[in-house]
Amino acid sequence: MGTNLSHKDTFEGFQDTPLLWENNNVEFLKQFSIDKTSETFFPKTEHRKLRLGKWIEAYTSFQLQKQSNIEILEENLQIRSGKQTIGELDILLLNNNQPIHLEIAYKFYLYDSTRAYSDNLAYWIGPNRNDSFVYKINKLREKQLPLLFKKETIEVLKTKNLIPDDFEQYVHFKAQLYVPYPMSNIDLTPLNKKCIQGWYLKFNFLLQLKYHKFHIPNKLNWLRKPNIAIDWLDFNEAQIAIKHYIDKRQSPLCWIKSPENDLQKCFITWW
DSSP states (O other), X not given: OOOOOOHHHHHHHHHHSOBSSXXXXXXXXXXXXXXXXXXXXXXXXXXXXXXXXXXXXXXXXXXXXXXXTXXXXXXXXXXXXXXXXXXXXXXXXXXXXXXXXXXXXXXXXEEOTTSOOSSGGGGEEOTXXXXXXXXXXXXXXXXXXXGGGSHHHHHHHHTTTXXXXXXXXXXXXXXXXXXXXXXXXXXXXXXXXXXXXXEEEEGGGGGGGTTOEEEOOOGGXXXXXOOSSSOOBOHHHHHHHHHHHHHTTOOOXXXXXXTTOOEEEEEXXXX
């Protein structure tokens, strides 16, 4: 279910998503802030059938290209050892002539209230429990950023007259955060509370929303803000549609409309 991809609305939603943390380092990862652009995003023809992660990279690249102080040197630079690809550098750029290695991430995380964790950051997991914030930052810190200094990378960069030691390393890490329903006070430190976009509810408790209308956008539209001018499902229709996801252990993102026409975003979880 869902609407066709509208780059106007999706790119706007992307630009309006805050960085997951600001003004401080999380696990020694420094955020690279990019100014919003008023330019209209137009996809290249080869971008038409990309998955969400690739659209995120395309949107970020487009934003960077519109900054007067930035020059993109390389994008999606694949590093190989023999015939095997060992990794990829998202973006190499010059920021006021300073070389920057930038890794891009855009995530959807739910606050896992079903367990107790010793690390405050470990509470944030993916909608289907097969991803987590801690996993991603460890991957960035231990694999993606160190790739710049591997011997295979050094050889590739040498052919482009680039030296790894000249680069500063940053991430551009955006996220939408969802808290348990009903909304509760959660200590997000050191994360950015502006990233909270809605809440989540276990499917077994869906009856609490029996007076609401539903829309289930496809994943490419998860970046968008809810729009009232769409076809809405009543509760019974939505319950049947959502159960198809739940039976496959998938937690769909929903737009919901209250009887007062208030719009919200929420995940309905299988767990």
